[in-house]
Amino acid sequence: xxxxxxxxxxxxxxxxxxxxxxxxxxxxxxxxxxxxxxxxxxxxxxxxxxxxxxxxxxxxxxxxxxxxxxxxxxxxxxxxxxxxxxxxxxxxxxxxxxxxxxxxxxxxxxxxxxxxxxxxxxxxxxxxxxxxxxxxxxxxxxxxxxxxxxxxxxxxxxxxxxxxxxxxxxxxxxxxxxxxxxxxxxxxxxxxxxxxxxxxxxxxxxxxxxxxxxxx
Numbered sequence: 001x002x003x004x005x006x007x008x009x010x011x012x013x014x015x016x017x018x019x020x021x022x023x024x025x026x027x028x029x030x031x032x033x034x035x036x037x038x039x040x041x042x043x044x045x046x047x048x049x050x051x052x053x054x055x056x057x058x059x060x061x062x063x064x065x066x067x068x069x070x071x072x073x074x075x076x077x078x079x080x081x082x083x084x085x086x087x088x089x090x091x092x093x094x095x096x097x098x099x100x101x102x103x104x105x106x107x108x109x110x111x112x113x114x115x116x117x118x119x120x121x122x123x124x125x126x127x128x129x130x131x132x133x134x135x136x137x138x139x140x141x142x143x144x145x146x147x148x149x150x151x152x153x154x155x156x157x158x159x160x161x162x163x164x165x166x167x168x169x170x171x172x173x174x175x176x177x178x179x180x181x182x183x184x185x186x187x188x189x190x191x192x193x194x195x196x197x198x199x200x201x202x203x204x205x206x207x208x209x210x211x212x213x214x215x216x
Contacts (some may be wrong), residue, residue: 015077020064024081027056031089038093038100043153044207044214046097051150051200053089054143057082058193083123090142091119094149098172101165111169118176125180137185140178144185147196148175150203157210 015021034049064070064078095112102108122139132138152171156164188196 009073015074016081018070018074018078019067020060021074021078021081023056023060023063024078024085027053027060028085028088030056031085031093035088035093035096038097041100042211042214043097043101043156044210047150047153047207048204050089050093050146051203053093054146055197055200057086057089057143058196062193079127083127086123086142087116087119090145091116094145094172094175097149098168101168108169111172114176115172118179122179131187132184135187135189137187139181139183140175140185141187142179145172145175145179147199154203154206 016025030049030053032049034046034053037043037045037049060078060082064075095115098111098115099108102111119142122142125138129138148171152168155167159167
């Protein structure tokens with residue numbers, strides 16, 4: 001019996017240059033900037049990078065749904081790429097923020113691990129079982145972590161450093177719990193994208209002002 005020759009897939013970079021995937025990679029770059037400035041302790045710049053990572057995470061899906069002629073392989077690759085980037089943007093980045101605000105003291109490694117573990121457990125479950133239905137997630141979606149964190153960090157200049165650190169730790173542990181909790185949360189799509197863009201613009205302006213005051 002003659003076997004059919006195995007069909008080789010397109011090269012890796014052929015998939016990466018697909019427009020939605022390029023947008024995903026721009027979001028990854030934004031998350032990297034956020035992580036970089038979090039390590040340096042320049043938190044206003046970190047917040048700007050992270051909130052735009054959310055914007056690009058929402059944008060890649062909108063663009064993918066509007067494009068015609070994409071192959072199943074392109075869609076599957078895009079889903080995997082998006083999921084892997086989510087680990088960085090919404091798992092690694094909040095963990096690094098906690099470690100940075102905590103002065104990279106080893107006792108905060110447990111908190112960082114909880115954040116990362118919740119992120120990968122949630123994404124593995126989502127990749128296996130998908131959404132509860134077309135408009136509902138199981139657990140709190142990871143991008144909400146950064147949306148909430150960006151608002152929370154606006155309180156940092158007015159709170160005592162130790163109070164802020166305790167509150168940040170508690171908030172991140174709560175979010176990690178909600179990420180994997182057996183609850184249902186709505187998927188914000190459609191015109192909510194414009195709301196998140198507006199939110200990103202407003203918060204970026206706030207943190208840009210904080211950066212100016214820091215350097216003046």
